[in-house]
Amino acid sequence: MSTTMDPAGAAPHLASAARTDAPPAIVLDKVNKWYGSMHVLRDVTLSVATGERVVVCGPSGSGKSTMIRCINRLEQHQEGRIIVDNMELTDDTRSLDAIRREVGMVFQSFNLFPHLTILENCTLAPIWVRHMPKKEADELAMHYLSRVKIPEQANKYPGQLSGGQQQRVAIARALCMKPKIMLFDEPTSALDPEMIKEVLDTMVGLAEDGMTMVCVTHEMGFARQVADRVVFMDRGEIVESGVPEQLFNDPKTDRLKTFLSQILRGH
Amino acid sequence: MAEITAEATAPRPAQDAELGHRRPPLLAVGPLAWAKANLFSSWISTAVTLALGYLLVRWTMGFIDWAFINAIWSVPVTPQGAQTQACRALGGTGACWAVVTEKHRFILFGTYPYEEHWRPAICVLLFIGLYIVSAMRRFWRPALALIWLATLAVIGVLMWGGMLGLSYVPQERWGGLVITLILATFGIALAFPLSILVALGRRSSMPAIKTLCVLYVELIRGVPLISLLFMASVMFPLFLPEGMNIDKLLRAQIAIILFAAAYLAEVVRAGLQALPRGQYEAADALGLTYWQKTGFIILPQALRLVIPPLVNTFIGFFKDTSLVLIIGIFDLLTAGKTAIVEPAWQGFGIEIYVTVGLIYFVFCFAMSRYSQGLEAELNRHRVR
Ligand SMILES: Nc1ncnc2c1ncn2[C@@H]1O[C@H](COP(=O)(O)OP(=O)(O)OP(=O)(O)O)[C@@H](O)[C@H]1O
Numbered sequence: 001m002s003t004t005m006d007p008a009g010a011a012p013h014l015a016s017a018a019r020t021d022a023p024p025a026i027v028l029d030k031v032n033k034w035y036g037s038m039h040v041l042r043d044v045t046l047s048v049a050t051g052e053r054v055v056v057c058g059p060s061g062s063g064k065s066t067m068i069r070c071i072n073r074l075e076q077h078q079e080g081r082i083i084v085d086n087m088e089l090t091d092d093t094r095s096l097d098a099i100r101r102e103v104g105m106v107f108q109s110f111n112l113f114p115h116l117t118i119l120e121n122c123t124l125a126p127i128w129v130r131h132m133p134k135k136e137a138d139e140l141a142m143h144y145l146s147r148v149k150i151p152e153q154a155n156k157y158p159g160q161l162s163g164g165q166q167q168r169v170a171i172a173r174a175l176c177m178k179p180k181i182m183l184f185d186e187p188t189s190a191l192d193p194e195m196i197k198e199v200l201d202t203m204v205g206l207a208e209d210g211m212t213m214v215c216v217t218h219e220m221g222f223a224r225q226v227a228d229r230v231v232f233m234d235r236g237e238i239v240e241s242g243v244p245e246q247l248f249n250d251p252k253t254d255r256l257k258t259f260l261s262q263i264l265r266g267h
Numbered sequence: 268m269a270e271i272t273a274e275a276t277a278p279r280p281a282q283d284a285e286l287g288h289r290r291p292p293l294l295a296v297g298p299l300a301w302a303k304a305n306l307f308s309s310w311i312s313t314a315v316t317l318a319l320g321y322l323l324v325r326w327t328m329g330f331i332d333w334a335f336i337n338a339i340w341s342v343p344v345t346p347q348g349a350q351t352q353a354c355r356a357l358g359g360t361g362a363c364w365a366v367v368t369e370k371h372r373f374i375l376f377g378t379y380p381y382e383e384h385w386r387p388a389i390c391v392l393l394f395i396g397l398y399i400v401s402a403m404r405r406f407w408r409p410a411l412a413l414i415w416l417a418t419l420a421v422i423g424v425l426m427w428g429g430m431l432g433l434s435y436v437p438q439e440r441w442g443g444l445v446i447t448l449i450l451a452t453f454g455i456a457l458a459f460p461l462s463i464l465v466a467l468g469r470r471s472s473m474p475a476i477k478t479l480c481v482l483y484v485e486l487i488r489g490v491p492l493i494s495l496l497f498m499a500s501v502m503f504p505l506f507l508p509e510g511m512n513i514d515k516l517l518r519a520q521i522a523i524i525l526f527a528a529a530y531l532a533e534v535v536r537a538g539l540q541a542l543p544r545g546q547y548e549a550a551d552a553l554g555l556t557y558w559q560k561t562g563f564i565i566l567p568q569a570l571r572l573v574i575p576p577l578v579n580t581f582i583g584f585f586k587d588t589s590l591v592l593i594i595g596i597f598d599l600l601t602a603g604k605t606a607i608v609e610p611a612w613q614g615f616g617i618e619i620y621v622t623v624g625l626i627y628f629v630f631c632f633a634m635s636r637y638s639q640g641l642e643a644e645l646n647r648h649r650v651r
């Protein structure tokens with residue numbers, strides 16, 4: 001565990017699990033995207049090492065969701081290259097399927113399947129995409145549901161769970177695919193304050209296990225504790241990036257200064 | 268102190284028991300209160316209640332008189348034909364159910380050879396059995412498709428005959444309720460899957476498929492069913508090579524399937540559109556293929572949402588099959604009309620139509636009730 005204590009007295013920073021020997025997990029190289037004539041990603045270049053934890057922040061509409069969704073091709077970029085797990089994202093559906101198997105995603109609005117039980121939510125993709133026998137998938141799902149601390153809810157429907165519980169199920173559902181990379185798009189923004197902690201704790205647990213993570217969030221405490229690197233986006237560009245301490249305590253650009261002051265005022 | 272605390276908490280159960288014995292005043296809840304609030308709340312509402320109540324009683328008594336008390340259930344049949352003088356003497360004050368007694372075999376089976384009526388009768392029972400089995404959720408498994416195929420094959424053999432010692436009965440002689448059930452069952456069973464494909468196609472990202480589906484829906488929806496039936500019966504044979512002849516019933520059946528599918532496709536599409544985008548994205552992000560996503564995530568939710576309009580359309584088509592009378596197919600309603608063409612029975616249309624209407628009603632009402640139960644059951648996950 002790292003010895004540099006957080007000045008605010010929060011939890012100490014986790015030791016970095018980023019591996020410099022392995023090829024990077026995600027590479028974005030001069031990625032550009034437009035919606036109609038609106039330029040939403042401008043020359044975004046970012047490399048995420050295997051085991052690295054990157055937190056993305058920035059004002060609303062700055063393109064954070066768009067960028068993270070390009071990584072598993074929920075959105076298509078129009079210029080530049082995206083390489084995930086050594087596979088370049090192209091129109092070829094086979095490589096797309098292969099990439100989506102390795103990349104888990106957690107959404108702001110949970111997006112659980114309401115007509116399936118919690119257990120079925122978790123086993124559907126392992127059974128049909130990974131061709132896992134049902135019994136094995138059930139055991140795997142129960143393992144991850146225990147990890148997110150809700151094994152007893154396995155036979156309920158999503159609508160019967162609290163928001164925090166639903167988001168933890170969503171995390172378990174993604175983990176059941178044994179992904180190499182996890183993407184989080186504001187996983188706690190739709191939650192009541194008392195439920196945010198339970199979801200963040202789950203994510204810290206994941207980070208401790210060395211999962212490669214890209215996480216859009218405004219939870220600065222989480223960023224300080226977990227992130228190897230924080231990336232600040234504004235108007236479709238990556239404006240600044242660095243270790244959390246440096247970025248938060250010593251912002252270089254005015255845009256980041258403004259953003260940080262707004263965030264702090266909001267808290 | 269401890270005593271006081273004990274005192275404060277101890278009497279509670281007793282109090283609750285006491286409270287439990289107190290009933291609200293009779294005029295605040297129960298049927299009397301309901302009647303007071305809903306039927307006699309003001310002098311206008313009292314007047315309307317009394318007037319409607321009077322009419323209701325009058326009509327009910329009148330109907331009972333007509334349908335039961337003054338009714339004639341059978342008339343003597345001589346070699347010259349049925350002797351309906353007794354019925355005519357009623358002058359409309361009583362129902363002449365004798366026409367139904369006399370003609371029910373014709374209404375149910377049309378011109379099918381009389382001594383072979385047991386065959387369509389079994390077919391009707393097979394259809395009803397098929398509906399009941401299909402309605403039960405525990406039979407919702409792939410084997411159900413086999414049950415359908417087997418049952419429909421048996422029905423085909425029974426109706427046509429020409430094998431297994433059954434005499435051959437050409438399709439022109441089929442008629443009555445069986446025809447209605449054949450048209451409705453095949454119509455819905457084939458139109459529904461087709462409509463799902465069309466609805467999915469309309470949302471496809473492939474322009475060719477999308478255009479085709481839009482064209483199909485708009486063209487078919489834009490013309491009345493009657494004109495489609497006419498086209499199927501009159502124009503379609505013109506395009507066929509000399510000597511080739513497709514059965515008239517089959518042509519009508521195809522027209523009905525195409526028509527029903529266009530309407531159902533729009534209902535299904537409404538369901539697809541009502542699903543939040545997040546459901547599609549979550550399925551994509553998990554790596555499900557298009558058909559896995561559609562089959563496991565999208566359709567199960569979309570179809571549940573549109574059960575009421577779907578069943579509404581089903582019921583509409585069950586009754587619309589009666590339009591085939593226009594191209595001379597002998598369905599239930601046509602058989603009923605034909606039954607009273609005979610001079611002895613002319614003028615007893617009401618009895619026939621009430622009977623035919625009742626048969627339609629039984630099927631449609633069953634569909635409606637079943638769908639309500641299904642909706643409640645399938646949407647249980649939405650109840651907290
Ligand atoms: N499907 C779309 N069609 C058109 N414009 C879009 C679409 N999705 C996003 N945009 C626009 O792209 C820009 C970037 O959106 P994005 O959702 O990536 O922002 P964000 O940084 O995630 O913001 P937030 O913090 O509010 O989630 C915004 O201006 C948004 O209006």
Ligand SMILES: [Mg+2]
Binds near residue numbers: 064066185
């Ligand atoms: Mg966003």
